[in-house]
Amino acid sequence: MLHYNIYENQTALFVLFSTVVAYNFIRFYRISEINTWYLDWLKKHKLLLYVMSGVSFVSLLYLLFLFQLKAILWLLPFGLFTIFYVIPLPFKNVSLRKLPGIKLYLIAISYAGITTLFPLVQNDILISTNEWLLFIQRFLFIVIITIPFDIRDLNCDNASMNTLPQKVGVNKSKLIGVFYAILFIVLEYFKNPISDKHLIIGLIVIVTSVLFLIFTKEKQSRYYSAFWVEALPVFWLLLILGIHNF
Numbered sequence: 001m002l003h004y005n006i007y008e009n010q011t012a013l014f015v016l017f018s019t020v021v022a023y024n025f026i027r028f029y030r031i032s033e034i035n036t037w038y039l040d041w042l043k044k045h046k047l048l049l050y051v052m053s054g055v056s057f058v059s060l061l062y063l064l065f066l067f068q069l070k071a072i073l074w075l076l077p078f079g080l081f082t083i084f085y086v087i088p089l090p091f092k093n094v095s096l097r098k099l100p101g102i103k104l105y106l107i108a109i110s111y112a113g114i115t116t117l118f119p120l121v122q123n124d125i126l127i128s129t130n131e132w133l134l135f136i137q138r139f140l141f142i143v144i145i146t147i148p149f150d151i152r153d154l155n156c157d158n159a160s161m162n163t164l165p166q167k168v169g170v171n172k173s174k175l176i177g178v179f180y181a182i183l184f185i186v187l188e189y190f191k192n193p194i195s196d197k198h199l200i201i202g203l204i205v206i207v208t209s210v211l212f213l214i215f216t217k218e219k220q221s222r223y224y225s226a227f228w229v230e231a232l233p234v235f236w237l238l239l240i241l242g243i244h245n246f
Contacts, residue, residue, distance in 0.1 A: 002240050010067075011123070012119070014064070015114055015118075015119075017057070017059045020053060021053050025053070068122060071122035074117055074121045075113075078110045078114050098158070100160060100161060101163070101164075104143060104146050104150060107142060108146065111138065112136075113135070115138060117131070129191075133188075133190055136187060141184060144180050145209050147164060147174070148213060148229050151165050151220075154170070154218050170216075178214075181207075185203060188202055205232065205236045205239065
């Protein structure tokens with residue numbers, strides 16, 4: 001939204017509240033599958049998380065009535081991806097998360113769609129070449145920063161999930177991530193016009209992401225992926241805010 005000089009708050013707030021609801025829903029639905037330190041944290045803060053989810057759900061319902069129908073329709077498939085990420089599909093009796101090989105890309109396409117296409121459609125921005133390139137770049141970025149999580153969970157994820165590290169190994173997964181990073185930068189040169197500021201920011205963000213990817217290990221500290229890698233989008237936001245306030 002900052003990239004397109006859009007300054008309304010409803011869309012961003014909706015994404016915030018829906019993320020809180022979706023994330024907590026997924027965590028509590030899968031609580032029996034969690035066998036790490038995070039399980040104790042979830043149980044200890046269950047009431048707080050329920051209250052947060054309840055307030056967020058009421059807030060997103062209110063905001064939903066402020067959106068154009070076309071924006072809601074664009075949002076719908078990503079909402080369905082989120083619901084059936086853990087709930088079994090009615091015709092297959094298995095959740096999308098457990099379908100072999102698609103977990104990583106499902107997360108990335110949902111993230112990219114909700115944070116690019118949805119706010120642009122809501123604010124009557126025509127989805128043309130530049131916007132699709134932005135969507136693809138966001139998709140690639142999320143794939144890159146999700147690989148460290150799959151490497152971390154290599155010994156926890158069921159082998160049937162066929163995640164990228166399970167399928168090709170840790171080193172090849174990192175190489176694929178580096179290739180996606182190069183593609184991310186190359187796509188910037190296909191935009192018209194090319195923004196030098198956003199090119200520099202994109203380069204900083206993607207190089208930082210690649211460094212985190214390269215140094216990812218199966219046995220990593222508790223907060224390596226769960227905090228530092230997870231914070232890379234916030235780092236990106238801070239860089240953009242820096243440019244707008246410069």
